[in-house]
Amino acid sequence: MGVKAKRTHASRQASWRLQVRWTGKTMLVVIIVLVVSGIYLAVNARLARAGRDMLSLEARRSELLRTTSELNAELASRTAPDTMMAKATALGFHPAQGDDVLFLTVDGYVPPSDFVAPRPPADTENGQPMLSPAYTETLGDWLMRWFGQEGDAS
Amino acid sequence: MNPEGVTRRRIRFILLLMAGAVTALVLQLVRVQFGPYAPVFAARAEYGSAIVERVVPARGQIYDRNGALLAANGTMFYIEIEVRQLTDKSKKDIPLTLSKLLVLPLEDLYTQVTTDWPALGQYRIRLTRRDAEGNPWPLTVDKTVAEVINGFLADPLAPDLSGLDLVAAPKRVYPAGTIAGHVLGFVNQEGQGFYGVEGYYDEWLSGKPITVHRPFIPLEARLQPDPPSGVNLVLTLDLAIQQMVETVLKETIESSLAESGQVVVMDPRNGEILAMAAWPVLDPNHYEPWLPDSVEDEEGNPVITPGVAGTYEPGSTFKVLTMAAALDLDRVKPETEFIDNGQIEVGGHIIRNWDGRSWGQQTMVGCLEHSLNVCLAWIASDRLGATDLYAYLNRFGIGQQTGVDLAGEVSGELRTPRDPDWTEPDMGTNSFGQGVSVTPMQLLTAVSAIANHGDMVQPHMVRQVVGPQGAYWPQPTVLGRPISRATADTLTEMLARSLEGETRYAAVDGYRLAGKTGTAQIATEKGYDPKWTVASFVGWGPLPDPRFLVLVRIDKPATAPWGSVIAAPAFQEIAERLVVMMGLPPDTSVAQLALGG
Numbered sequence: 001m002g003v004k005a006k007r008t009h010a011s012r013q014a015s016w017r018l019q020v021r022w023t024g025k026t027m028l029v030v031i032i033v034l035v036v037s038g039i040y041l042a043v044n045a046r047l048a049r050a051g052r053d054m055l056s057l058e059a060r061r062s063e064l065l066r067t068t069s070e071l072n073a074e075l076a077s078r079t080a081p082d083t084m085m086a087k088a089t090a091l092g093f094h095p096a097q098g099d100d101v102l103f104l105t106v107d108g109y110v111p112p113s114d115f116v117a118p119r120p121p122a123d124t125e126n127g128q129p130m131l132s133p134a135y136t137e138t139l140g141d142w143l144m145r146w147f148g149q150e151g152d153a154s
Numbered sequence: 155m156n157p158e159g160v161t162r163r164r165i166r167f168i169l170l171l172m173a174g175a176v177t178a179l180v181l182q183l184v185r186v187q188f189g190p191y192a193p194v195f196a197a198r199a200e201y202g203s204a205i206v207e208r209v210v211p212a213r214g215q216i217y218d219r220n221g222a223l224l225a226a227n228g229t230m231f232y233i234e235i236e237v238r239q240l241t242d243k244s245k246k247d248i249p250l251t252l253s254k255l256l257v258l259p260l261e262d263l264y265t266q267v268t269t270d271w272p273a274l275g276q277y278r279i280r281l282t283r284r285d286a287e288g289n290p291w292p293l294t295v296d297k298t299v300a301e302v303i304n305g306f307l308a309d310p311l312a313p314d315l316s317g318l319d320l321v322a323a324p325k326r327v328y329p330a331g332t333i334a335g336h337v338l339g340f341v342n343q344e345g346q347g348f349y350g351v352e353g354y355y356d357e358w359l360s361g362k363p364i365t366v367h368r369p370f371i372p373l374e375a376r377l378q379p380d381p382p383s384g385v386n387l388v389l390t391l392d393l394a395i396q397q398m399v400e401t402v403l404k405e406t407i408e409s410s411l412a413e414s415g416q417v418v419v420m421d422p423r424n425g426e427i428l429a430m431a432a433w434p435v436l437d438p439n440h441y442e443p444w445l446p447d448s449v450e451d452e453e454g455n456p457v458i459t460p461g462v463a464g465t466y467e468p469g470s471t472f473k474v475l476t477m478a479a480a481l482d483l484d485r486v487k488p489e490t491e492f493i494d495n496g497q498i499e500v501g502g503h504i505i506r507n508w509d510g511r512s513w514g515q516q517t518m519v520g521c522l523e524h525s526l527n528v529c530l531a532w533i534a535s536d537r538l539g540a541t542d543l544y545a546y547l548n549r550f551g552i553g554q555q556t557g558v559d560l561a562g563e564v565s566g567e568l569r570t571p572r573d574p575d576w577t578e579p580d581m582g583t584n585s586f587g588q589g590v591s592v593t594p595m596q597l598l599t600a601v602s603a604i605a606n607h608g609d610m611v612q613p614h615m616v617r618q619v620v621g622p623q624g625a626y627w628p629q630p631t632v633l634g635r636p637i638s639r640a641t642a643d644t645l646t647e648m649l650a651r652s653l654e655g656e657t658r659y660a661a662v663d664g665y666r667l668a669g670k671t672g673t674a675q676i677a678t679e680k681g682y683d684p685k686w687t688v689a690s691f692v693g694w695g696p697l698p699d700p701r702f703l704v705l706v707r708i709d710k711p712a713t714a715p716w717g718s719v720i721a722a723p724a725f726q727e728i729a730e731r732l733v734v735m736m737g738l739p740p741d742t743s744v745a746q747l748a749l750g751g
Contacts, residue, residue: 058378066322069212069227070297076223076329081397095398096734098664103739114618115221120214120361120383122622 036139207368211361213326214384216338216351218393219426219617223329225338225352225438230325231300233281233293233318237271240317247313251306255299258283280321285442292343295320326352328438334396335436336459337389337427337615339561349458351387351615352438353561358619359384388618390426395419398731399429403706406724407433410689411712416460417728418594422602422694422703424630425611427558432460455562462556462563465591466707469674470508470525470717471692472587474645475600476534477522479546482641485537488518488648498528498535501578505531505586508673523652525671527586534585543581544570547590549636550600551610556633558595558613566592587674597692598705599633604649605668605694605703608635608642643698650697660693660722662729664740668700669693669725671717676710686710691721695729696741702732 077083137145186195216225233252240248249263266281282290295303300320306312326341339350347356361384368378399417407415419429436458457463480486496512498505507513507527513520521529534543547553553568568590569576583589592600595613603610612631619626637645649668653660660669672690675682689711694703706721706728714720733740 065212066227066229066324070229070327072215072223073226073228073327073329076226077327079222080330081333081393082331085397095731098662098730098734098740101734103737115217115219115388116625117215117217117221117386117388117618117620119620119624120212120386120622121380122383 040139207366208363209366209378209381210324210345210363211381211383212324213341213345213361214355214359214386216359217386217388218334218391218396219388220392220394221388222393224334224389224391224393226327226329228325228327229297229322230294231296231320231322233295233303234321235267235279235281236317236319237277237279238317240267241314243314244316244318248315248318251303251313251315252281252293255302256283256293256295258293291442294323294325294343326438330393331439332435332437333393333400334391334430335438336432336461337391337430337560338438339458340436340438340441349561351389351560354559355385355387355616356561359387383622386620387616388620389615390421390428390617391430391615392428392735395732395735396429396431398735399728400431400433400435402724402727402731403431403433404435406706406708406720410708410714410720412689412708412720413710414460415706415708416464416594417707417724418461418598418705419728419732420598420602420613420703422605422611422700425599425602425613426617426630427613427615428702430459430461430615432464457562459560459562460594462558462560462593462595465564465566465593466688466709467590467674467677468587468592468597469672469688469690470527470587471597471601471670471672471690471705472590472592473522473525473530473585474604474649474670474692475547475550475552476530476538476543476585477518477648478550478604478637478641478645479543480533480537481518481645482546482637483538483542486518486533488644490518492516492518492521492529492532494521494526494528496528498531498582500531500535500582501580503579503582505582519648519651522648522670523655525586525673530585531582534581540571540578540581543585544568546636547584549634550603551596551633552590552592552600554596556593556595556599556613558599559615560595563595564593566590566596587672591677594705594707598703600636601692601694601705602703603634603636604642604645605700606642608637608639610634610636646694646697646700653693659718660691660726660729662695662726662733664742665695665729665733665738666697666741667693667695667729668697669695669722671722673715673717687715689715689717689720691717691725693725693729696733696738701736701738702729704728704732 186192212227215223215227218224235248245268246264249260249267252258252263253260262284263281266279271277271279281293283293284290303315303318303320306315307318323343324345326345328335328338337350339348339352339354341347341352345360347353347359352359362382364379364381366378399419403415403417406412415433417429417431418427420427455463477486481488493515494507494513496507496510505527508525512528513524513526516524516526516529518529520526521533538546547568548570553566553570555563555565557563568584569580580589599610599613602613610633612633614628614630616628619628646668649670650666653667653669660671661667670692672688672692674688674690676686676688677683686709688707688709690705690707692703692705694700704725706724708720708724711720732738
């Protein structure tokens with residue numbers, strides 16, 4: 001009697017063994033599904049959090065740009081000619097007249113270079129993905145890529 | 155029937171039901187994805203997943219030549235009401251709070267808040283305020299007030315402002331206030347630039363707004379593109395010189411009880427405008443109240459930048475152009491003599507001197523020094539003739555726009571023999587600046603040919619354009635060479651001698667300057683105004699290589715009508731300060747430095 005026949009015979013003899021085997025197989029499948037789902041859930045949760053962080057950072061960036069601009073304007077306002085003239089006058093200074101100035105030749109003097117305005121920010125490319133493809137790739141995409149690579153390798 | 159068979163049938167029935175349900179689901183899925191309503195479902199999905207937003211880039215900033223910020227971006231907040239979120243209490247509290255906070259009429263705010271907007275199909279409204287003429291303007295608040303309102307919104311014990319929302323929007327800010335306001339122009343609440351630099355470079359400064367889809371679902375979050383930014387501009391203007399010139403202009407206006415005035419300072423070597431002042435001043439941060447009272451140009455537009463849009467009859471400052479033409483054609487020389495008997499007839503029209511006197515024997519230097527109308531009319535009619543006179547005026551750009559990069563420039567008016575309404579007496583009056591209208595910038599550009607050894611340069615206000623790719627420096631442009639170098643230098647020398655004589659009010663110790671006064675009558679619909687004049691002065695220096703060219707124009711001075719009394723001292727004060735601010739040593743120092751002293 002072969003092994004297969006013996007097993008059949010044993011199963012027939014004890015139906016609970018069959019049930020245990022089926023239950024074990026089912027549980028294995030369930031556990032695999034749960035593990036995969038868990039991984040999926042974890043990845044998606046991280047992805048969602050990263051996306052939310054990114055949205056917050058974008059809003060924060062806009063706010064900071066706005067604040068920087070406002071502070072620049074405030075600084076310029078506080079150093080506006082009228083204000084500085086009033087402060088200088090209060091400190092006892094007066095606009096220099098021709099008699100107050102002595103012209104000298106200074107060998108090797110290099111006059112300051114011309115002011116160059118800061119560059120405005122360059123525009124970014126339209127719709128550039130923010131998240132790593134590792135986060136956004138589906139299982140199907142991954143399998144396709146994996147099999148594709150296998151195919152290329154063979 | 156045995157129980158096992160019943161169980162099997164039940165199981166099959168349940169399986170059948172489940173299969174039916176799954177089949178129905180799959181069919182529905184196929185219908186949604188590929189059926190006739192698929193686009194509708196797709197659009198609904200799209201609508202629910204993202205907000206479509208118009209992103210406006212930050213407007214480019216404007217700097218003076220030394221890096222002082224002249225125009226920047228701040229934030230303002232619109233006050234909006236989400237009508238469906240209003241409560242009975244907030245309908246009362248919102249108008250009351252805003253009325254007290256912003257000092258606005260309570261009734262108007264209450265009407266706006268309590269109107270049945272949903273019946274009109276509106277669910278979100280932007281509150282407005284009314285100006286003196288009753289026109290509604292969007293109600294905006296600054297950051298400080300916005301912080302107070304946000305504090306109320308967060309405080310449960312504060313007035314109920316449910317339904318009120320503050321919407322941030324960019325606002326143009328001019329940190330120097332009124333300084334250079336006429337040059338900069340302004341930007342309205344919609345972000346559109348008008349007049350001056352803001353108007354001329356509006357397209358470059360404003361960048362290009364784009365539309366983006368901002369997803370609600372974090373999984374689909376993408377890096378949102380930044381719209382192409384507006385460029386930053388560096389002007390040729392020097393803020394310190396601008397402030398000094400504005401101060402001198404203000405003092406001159408106040409001391410002469412004049413109505414208005416302008417001063418333009420240019421570097422005649424390259425056409426860079428170093429300062430451009432106008433009175434009354436304009437604060438571009440608060441331009442709305444200024445507009446109704448502004449003067450209008452030939453086309454009925456408000457004159458915001460009088461240096462390029464405010465025309466006037468130049469009077470005697472124009473004589474330098476007539477003299478330049480005659481010298482260039484060798485029809486007169488500095489020492490050419492003219493007997494002035496106090497009047498001359500040109501085309502049947504009698505022309506007299508400004509004082510009605512006859513000045514006897516004069517050289518051409520004397521004609522300029524004493525500003526003799528009769529002498530210049532003689533040069534135009536007897537030495538030049540209409541063809542040559544107008545050919546030269548055309549070469550000097552009279553009656554044409556200079557092309558300066560400021561919005562709102564007008565061309566002035568010059569009738570020539572080609573025009574049907576030109577008459578021969580026009581030649582006589584035009585020769586000394588009557589019957590012709592120019593802008594200060596136009597006259598300055600024409601005179602730059604004399605100050606710059608014959609080369610007439612194009613005036614310009616922008617020195618550097620900085621975009622994301624880098625900086626671009628516009629090069630000076632020579633508009634033409636209306637007269638030779640020799641003529642320009644000869645005329646400059648004549649005017650320097652003239653300045654050392656009659657118009658000594660404009661002289662500066664230690665420096666050789668050249669210049670010409672002007673006193674022009676004001677043309678009205680009923681002829682020339684018998685009372686008021688335009689007092690002006692155009693001068694340059696230090697000789698022999700001028701670094702600045704200044705035009706002073708004072709409208710309707712009450713204390714004295716003359717350019718030599720009103721405008722020349724203003725030029726002197728400006729020139730005295732300019733030589734210090736620009737680091738120009740006096741002639742004695744130059745000589746010492748040359749000797750190694």
